Amino acid sequence: MSSDESGPSADLLGTRSRATDPDATVEAGVERDIVIRLDGVGKRYPDGTEAVRDLTMEVHRGELIALVGPSGCGKSTILRMVNRLIEPTSGSVWLDGRDVTHADVVQLRRGIGYVIQAGGLLPHQDVRTNVSTVPRLLGWEAKNARRRADELLDLVGLPPGQFGSRYPGELSGGQQQRVGVARALAADPPVLLMDEPFGAVDPLVRERLQTEFRRIQNELQKTVLFVTHDLDEAVRLGDRIAVFSTGGVLEQFAAPDELLADPASDFVVRFIGSDRGLRRLSVTPIRVDDLEKPTTLTPGDGIAYAATALELDSRSWGVVLDATSGTPLGWVPRGVLTQASRNGGQDGRVGDHLQPFENSVQSSETLRTGFSTLLAQEQRFLPVLDGDRYLGVLTPDVVHTALRR
Numbered sequence: 001m002s003s004d005e006s007g008p009s010a011d012l013l014g015t016r017s018r019a020t021d022p023d024a025t026v027e028a029g030v031e032r033d034i035v036i037r038l039d040g041v042g043k044r045y046p047d048g049t050e051a052v053r054d055l056t057m058e059v060h061r062g063e064l065i066a067l068v069g070p071s072g073c074g075k076s077t078i079l080r081m082v083n084r085l086i087e088p089t090s091g092s093v094w095l096d097g098r099d100v101t102h103a104d105v106v107q108l109r110r111g112i113g114y115v116i117q118a119g120g121l122l123p124h125q126d127v128r129t130n131v132s133t134v135p136r137l138l139g140w141e142a143k144n145a146r147r148r149a150d151e152l153l154d155l156v157g158l159p160p161g162q163f164g165s166r167y168p169g170e171l172s173g174g175q176q177q178r179v180g181v182a183r184a185l186a187a188d189p190p191v192l193l194m195d196e197p198f199g200a201v202d203p204l205v206r207e208r209l210q211t212e213f214r215r216i217q218n219e220l221q222k223t224v225l226f227v228t229h230d231l232d233e234a235v236r237l238g239d240r241i242a243v244f245s246t247g248g249v250l251e252q253f254a255a256p257d258e259l260l261a262d263p264a265s266d267f268v269v270r271f272i273g274s275d276r277g278l279r280r281l282s283v284t285p286i287r288v289d290d291l292e293k294p295t296t297l298t299p300g301d302g303i304a305y306a307a308t309a310l311e312l313d314s315r316s317w318g319v320v321l322d323a324t325s326g327t328p329l330g331w332v333p334r335g336v337l338t339q340a341s342r343n344g345g346q347d348g349r350v351g352d353h354l355q356p357f358e359n360s361v362q363s364s365e366t367l368r369t370g371f372s373t374l375l376a377q378e379q380r381f382l383p384v385l386d387g388d389r390y391l392g393v394l395t396p397d398v399v400h401t402a403l404r405r
């Protein structure tokens, strides 16, 4: 999505982009794909409170970084130093290879989307006007700004015909948050700062907003700093998570799976808490090597053969696959086959005793999806597929082994 002919497009500073600026590479001196760089940044408030101490961190293009930590550890201060709502007392902030400490603050902010809790909408302007505010400030024609606002409202799941002329007070909390996100995205800024953007809504709405925001982010690939109190939200949304302790001290900066599997300090261990194992479910992929591989049969196999084959397996059941395509058709319990075989049904076939699987899961999913599907059904096993191809079964033991690794 770009602002194309609609009006002047904003890069981070409202200036020429580095790609077309021959001086920029000289001036930059940093890796090209680092979009945000905090270099020894500190903030001491006039009353002596040290909110952030000597913070250095780099954020790559398209990354979503979740900032987490206990209340008062400096998360909001860090965020606001990036768009200079707060001035650092030491160090420098770089955006797209430029030190913005002395940049024009108005232009800087217009090039950075900012979403705060409860949307931060202007109450006396309708939704469409709220969303088109920044494009209008950037000089877009009214018609183009309006078209852009409608496009964004669609993107965040609020049909503009229904919601465009409502006022913020006529929206639910979740809808206000969506408008807040649409507004921050309106001028297509490369960087988004989000301060507890989904903090003011109930858990169910919050989860939906997270899922939708992840979808939008996958599409738009913004560089995002996202402050949250909620570690689960950080794990779900963050490409990397920065954990801070009081005084804005960066304790660990790592991908969610690494953070949960290998916390860098006692502080991080305490912060992650005893739910660490459960949280790891959402970031651990299903690994084919971990799956159980029970005996497989086909519907045409004779029951005497099948009963013997299952006796050689420690499990009391086998998986039935289509003989030609290999797609899973269901399962058979060993006891039923043995019984049928004893009752003189030697001519019977596995297909006569086939029981359907209740569910299946794709191997591209996480253990969390697999495990929760498993918990929602009667059977203690769940076939794992790659498209139609059968790979093995997920069981509680598989989950345990994967998380203990």
Ligand SMILES: Nc1ncnc2c1ncn2[C@@H]1O[C@H](COP(=O)(O)OP(=O)(O)OP(=O)(O)O)[C@@H](O)[C@H]1O
Pocket (backbone or CB within 6 Å): 045, 046, 047, 049, 050, 051, 069, 070, 071, 072, 073, 074, 075, 076, 077, 078, 229
């Ligand atoms: N204007 C100010 N003057 C003095 N101290 C301040 C000021 N603003 C914030 N602080 C202090 O700076 C520290 C960091 O505050 P900040 O709001 O950045 O923390 P936070 O991690 O975002 O907190 P929370 O999660 O509760 O929102 C806190 O101790 C806070 O009291």
